Amino acid sequence: MHIVSLAGGIGGARFLRGLRETSPDARITVIGNTGDDITLFGLRVCPDLDTVMYTLGGGINEEQGWGRTKETHVVKEELAAYGVEPQWFGLGDRDFATHIVRSQMLEAGFPLSQITRALCARWQPGVELLPMSDDRCETHVVITDERGRRAVHFQEWWVRLRASVPAESIALVGVDGAKPAPGVLEAIEEADVVILPPSNPVVSIGTILQVPGIREALLPKTVVGVSPIIGGAPVRGMADACLTAIGVETTAQAVLDLYGAELIDGWLVAPEDSGVRLDGVRVVARPILMRDPETGADVAADIARGALDLALELAR
Amino acid sequence: MHIVSLAGGIGGARFLRGLRETSPDARITVIGNTGDDITLFGLRVCPDLDTVMYTLGGGINEEQGWGRTKETHVVKEELAAYGVEPQWFGLGDRDFATHIVRSQMLEAGFPLSQITRALCARWQPGVELLPMSDDRCETHVVITDERGRRAVHFQEWWVRLRASVPAESIALVGVDGAKPAPGVLEAIEEADVVILPPSNPVVSIGTILQVPGIREALLPKTVVGVSPIIGGAPVRGMADACLTAIGVETTAQAVLDLYGAELIDGWLVAPEDSGVRLDGVRVVARPILMRDPETGADVAADIARGALDLALELAR
Numbered sequence: 001m002h003i004v005s006l007a008g009g010i011g012g013a014r015f016l017r018g019l020r021e022t023s024p025d026a027r028i029t030v031i032g033n034t035g036d037d038i039t040l041f042g043l044r045v046c047p048d049l050d051t052v053m054y055t056l057g058g059g060i061n062e063e064q065g066w067g068r069t070k071e072t073h074v075v076k077e078e079l080a081a082y083g084v085e086p087q088w089f090g091l092g093d094r095d096f097a098t099h100i101v102r103s104q105m106l107e108a109g110f111p112l113s114q115i116t117r118a119l120c121a122r123w124q125p126g127v128e129l130l131p132m133s134d135d136r137c138e139t140h141v142v143i144t145d146e147r148g149r150r151a152v153h154f155q156e157w158w159v160r161l162r163a164s165v166p167a168e169s170i171a172l173v174g175v176d177g178a179k180p181a182p183g184v185l186e187a188i189e190e191a192d193v194v195i196l197p198p199s200n201p202v203v204s205i206g207t208i209l210q211v212p213g214i215r216e217a218l219l220p221k222t223v224v225g226v227s228p229i230i231g232g233a234p235v236r237g238m239a240d241a242c243l244t245a246i247g248v249e250t251t252a253q254a255v256l257d258l259y260g261a262e263l264i265d266g267w268l269v270a271p272e273d274s275g276v277r278l279d280g281v282r283v284v285a286r287p288i289l290m291r292d293p294e295t296g297a298d299v300a301a302d303i304a305r306g307a308l309d310l311a312l313e314l315a316r
Numbered sequence: 317m318h319i320v321s322l323a324g325g326i327g328g329a330r331f332l333r334g335l336r337e338t339s340p341d342a343r344i345t346v347i348g349n350t351g352d353d354i355t356l357f358g359l360r361v362c363p364d365l366d367t368v369m370y371t372l373g374g375g376i377n378e379e380q381g382w383g384r385t386k387e388t389h390v391v392k393e394e395l396a397a398y399g400v401e402p403q404w405f406g407l408g409d410r411d412f413a414t415h416i417v418r419s420q421m422l423e424a425g426f427p428l429s430q431i432t433r434a435l436c437a438r439w440q441p442g443v444e445l446l447p448m449s450d451d452r453c454e455t456h457v458v459i460t461d462e463r464g465r466r467a468v469h470f471q472e473w474w475v476r477l478r479a480s481v482p483a484e485s486i487a488l489v490g491v492d493g494a495k496p497a498p499g500v501l502e503a504i505e506e507a508d509v510v511i512l513p514p515s516n517p518v519v520s521i522g523t524i525l526q527v528p529g530i531r532e533a534l535l536p537k538t539v540v541g542v543s544p545i546i547g548g549a550p551v552r553g554m555a556d557a558c559l560t561a562i563g564v565e566t567t568a569q570a571v572l573d574l575y576g577a578e579l580i581d582g583w584l585v586a587p588e589d590s591g592v593r594l595d596g597v598r599v600v601a602r603p604i605l606m607r608d609p610e611t612g613a614d615v616a617a618d619i620a621r622g623a624l625d626l627a628l629e630l631a632r
Contacts, residue, residue: 042420072390078413082438084420093409097394104358104400122398 001026003308004191004221006132008033008204009048010065011236013055014290015197015226018300020056020126023308028127029187031214033199034112035132035139035172035207038155040089041079043099044106047155048204049116049131050098057123059094068094088160113181130187132208135178139203141245142168154203163238167245170202175210180217188217193311195304196225196264198235198288201255202242215263222315224266224307225259226288227252231272235289252276256283266310268303284310317342319624320507320537322448324349324520325364326381327552329371330606331513331542334616336372336442339624344443345503347530349515350428351448351455351488351523354471356405357395359415360422363471364520365432365447366414373439375410384410404476429497446503448524451494455519457561458484470519479554483561486518491526496533504533509627511620512541512580514551514604517571518558531579538631540582540623541575542604543568547588551605568592572599582626584619600626 003026007016016030033048047066054060054068061067071092080087091099098119105115111134120129139154143165151171157163188194199205205225209215228235229252240250248254252273256264261280269276274285290300319342323332332346349364363382370376370384377383387408396403407415414435421431427450436445455470459481467487473479504510515521521541525531544551545568556566564570568589572580577596585592590601606616 041416042423043416072388072409074388074409075391075413075416078410079417082413082417082435084417093388093390094394096412097391097398100357100359100391101395101398101400107358119398 002191003028003193004187005195006031006205006208007197008199009051012197012199013052014300017056019304021301022305030127030129031132031184031208033204033207035137036154038153043103045099052129053123053125056125067092130183131181132211133178134181137172137174137178140173141170163241170245172207172210178211180211180213185217193315194221194223195307198226198228200239202246222265222311223263224311225264226268226307229255230270265314268307318507319509320345320503321511322347322521322524323368323513324515325367328513328515329368330616333372335620337617338621346443346445347448347500347524349520349523351453352470354469359419361415368445369439369441372441383408446499447497448527449494450497453488453490453494456489457486479557486561488523488526494527496527496529501533509631510537510539511623514542514544516555518562538581538627539579540627541580542584542623545571546586581630584623
């Protein structure tokens with residue numbers, strides 16, 4: 001069985017770990033969001049690809065969900081001592097090494113997809129991790145703050161401002177000329193089913209779907225998504241701020257409508273959202289919180305199983 | 317008083333610290349060797365400039381003479397975990413930050429001289445530190461080892477091989493088209509005296525003297541050097557391996573002959589080398605070990621004072 005999954009960062013990575021656990025014999029290809037990528041201190045940082053790689057490779061900081069476990073921050077402190085900006089992005093020493101290797105390979109002319117494969121040779125995530133594109137596309141956000149109306153990199157809005165300033169618009173700069181990375185369309189073509197984790201529908205999944213050719217390739221496939229919204233609130237993160245920016249309500253219904261019945265065949269929602277409906281889409285209500293609210297245990301595998309079972313049923 | 321000094325790494329930096337201590341009111345311009353510079357992991361490393369900057373700025377690892385105090389090595393360990401080469405060059409986390417800042421500024425188009433000034437704004441070394449050139453010149457060494465006869469970067473010969481394989485020849489690649497960095501010729505022109513610390517006469521001082529225009533600018537000036545050789549052995553390091561490579565004996569006499577009376581006006585040698593002679597050069601024999609052999613105390617200031625006094629006397 002070949003499963004293709006699209007994924008953003010923390011939530012997507014945890015879901016994928018569950019998916020791998022529940023289907024150890026499946027071939028899993030992950031198409032990762034690179035719209036969050038940013039060049040900091042001259043080094044290319046790919047937060048979502050790294051979160052997936054570290055989470056599935058056993059190197060993630062479990063508490064914060066991103067970055068490396070047993071991390072230190074000497075380089076960051078030294079950069080601050082030089083007065084170098086930005087100081088609001090948390091890069092640890094272990095993480096820096098990843099960005100140094102990536103940047104050196106980019107400088108040597110390797111495409112991001114090959115670099116990601118080289119990095120994964122160490123981490124052995126148990127999935128094939130592909131960037132959505134080898135072409136640079138970056139999410140920028142138009143905001144108005146004390147410095148006036150301006151476009152800032154997504155990370156500045158998300159990390160520095162913690163989305164506290166409304167996003168007036170969100171644009172994936174560079175996507176028009178971008179091509180899916182080698183292997184992306186082939187994996188979708190070969191896939192038995194496609195699973196969308198509860199990643200951010202605007203700046204993670206939505207970004208991947210904007211790469212010319214990817215959405216089109218997905219249309220004939222059996223696609224099951226897990227709602228990133230439960231009872232009107234994001235499962236985690238600040239997806240509501242992104243949805244508001246594109247004029248979409250923060251509900252499981254609105255996100256399904258956004259993806260559309262053309263793309264989605266099955267949609268997992270939480271029990272409180274069991275009223276969600278869309279012609280042509282099988283909506284299944286079941287617990288979808290990746291941590292058991294009572295025990296705190298990671299039940300991502302259970303949810304992934306639910307999504308996969310639905311997809312296999314619909315694909316029959 | 318304006319003193320110009322040429323300098324390599326560890327020995328030069330310690331001498332300069334003594335020079336600054338003994339002449340706190342003097343303006344001191346240091347022309348640093350950049351022939352040892354190397355690009356590692358895509359980052360530009362300038363070992364000699366950094367050793368001078370850290371030593372005079374209070375950040376040096378006193379025991380080893382290079383690198384930062386209270387250093388950690390997380391990034392290096394992570395790079396090794398990725399299998400990235402080379403693993404024989406010891407870069408610490410604090411040091412990495414310096415190279416990251418430098419590389420980012422180089423990428424942004426700043427010349428090395430401006431970058432060095434920016435880095436020194438943090439370290440406040442109390443001297444004006446100039447690279448010998450903003451143009452990239454790198455010392456390469458021809459060796460024959462198990463991989464055959466080949467040219468390797470100076471650092472590979474010096475650090476990885478510890479000069480254990482004879483250097484068949486030493487070349488400063490790129491020097492023909494190199495220009496002295498802005499301020500270098502002006503500083504020499506304005507200098508009251510020029511002091512050569514006991515740095516390596518081949519790959520440190522010798523390298524600086526190869527930059528077109530620098531040696532010529534020094535000829536009319538009063539130049540006093542401190543012999544890097546005492547009783548037939550280098551004061552520190554492996555200068556003998558470099559001297560042998562260019563067919564020069566490891567003696568205070570031979571190094572003086574190498575520099576030549578055209579350049580040198582005064583030459584400090586150790587008491588056991590009091591027989592050194594060269595027409596036109598005032599040779600003064602006195603203790604020149606920068607650490608007192610009995611107490612281990614740093615007496616670099618005393619030696620710098622000796623060199624400076626001789627220079628001032630000769631300049632009169």
